[in-house]
Amino acid sequence: ETGVTQTPRHLVMGMTNKKSLKCEQHLGHNAMYWYKQSAKKPLELMFVYSLEERVENNSVPSRFSPECPNSSHLFLHLHTLQPEDSALYLCASSQLLGAGSGELFFGEGSRLTVL
Amino acid sequence: AQSVSQHNHHVILSEAASLELGCNYSYGGTVNLFWYVQYPGQHLQLLLKYFSGDPLVKGIKGFEAEFIKSKFSFNLRKPSVQWSDTAEYFCAVNAQGNTGKLIFGQGTTLQVKP
Numbered sequence: 001e002t003g004v005t006q007t008p009r010h011l012v013m014g015m016t017n018k019k020s021l022k023c024e025q026h027l028g029h030n031a032m033y034w035y036k037q038s039a040k041k042p043l044e045l046m047f048v049y050s051l052e053e054r055v056e057n058n059s060v061p062s063r064f065s066p067e068c069p070n071s072s073h074l075f076l077h078l079h080t081l082q083p084e085d086s087a088l089y090l091c092a093s094s095q096l097l098g099a100g101s102g103e104l105f106f107g108e109g110s111r112l113t114v115l
Numbered sequence: 116a117q118s119v120s121q122h123n124h125h126v127i128l129s130e131a132a133s134l135e136l137g138c139n140y141s142y143g144g145t146v147n148l149f150w151y152v153q154y155p156g157q158h159l160q161l162l163l164k165y166f167s168g169d170p171l172v173k174g175i176k177g178f179e180a181e182f183i184k185s186k187f188s189f190n191l192r193k194p195s196v197q198w199s200d201t202a203e204y205f206c207a208v209n210a211q212g213n214t215g216k217l218i219f220g221q222g223t224t225l226q227v228k229p
Contacts, residue, residue: 004158035219042220042221043219090159092159104159108158109158
């Protein structure tokens with residue numbers, strides 16, 4: 001039990017589909033993140049939310065659309081994806097942003113396959 | 116731009132062997148440094164971290180890391196590995212004050228043979 005729950009764990013979608021990934025944290029944190037983990041590549045930071053406000057959008061294509069309705073929930077809406085978007089998408093949360101922060105608590109990830 | 120480089124992509128050791136995984140970062144300012152571990156089928160979790168003070172940091176499960184500022188390095192060590200240490204290890208850097216933007220290395224897969 002990590003305190004960060006992601007659903008679904010596995011998702012297969014076609015390039016014309018619309019789907020969403022969900023993340024929920026039970027740790028009382030106020031910052032949440034989406035990372036992309038592809039084989040043989042470093043984890044890529046996609047989005048950062050602090051107190052439900054987006055503070056980082058790391059040059060992510062618009063076919064990925066994040067949503068943070070409250071400090072406990074984070075979504076990643078997916079539409080018209082490409083096969084190269086197939087990866088493990090990791091959600092994380094942390095207590096604080098800024099100096100002294102940086103320890104992230106990760107979920108188990110959503111494995112996305114785009115056909 | 117900040118970057119993190121892990122020199123070893125795949126390491127194979129026998130049980131009881133000593134381990135050292137290299138990590139170098141590029142950033143001229145003050146940083147926080149981390150090692151995360153991902154056991155097979157599990158989530159990423161923190162192994163140890165350095166924010167300030169003693170540059171030799173001890174983490175869980177007998178791991179330690181040494182911050183050498185002059186070399187921009189934060190190498191991970193363990194004197195005697197166990198089969199259960201088989202996992203993927205990620206070094207990460209956060210520039211202090213940079214709103215939690217953690218930059219990861221590409222990871223090192225450690226395989227420990229029983």
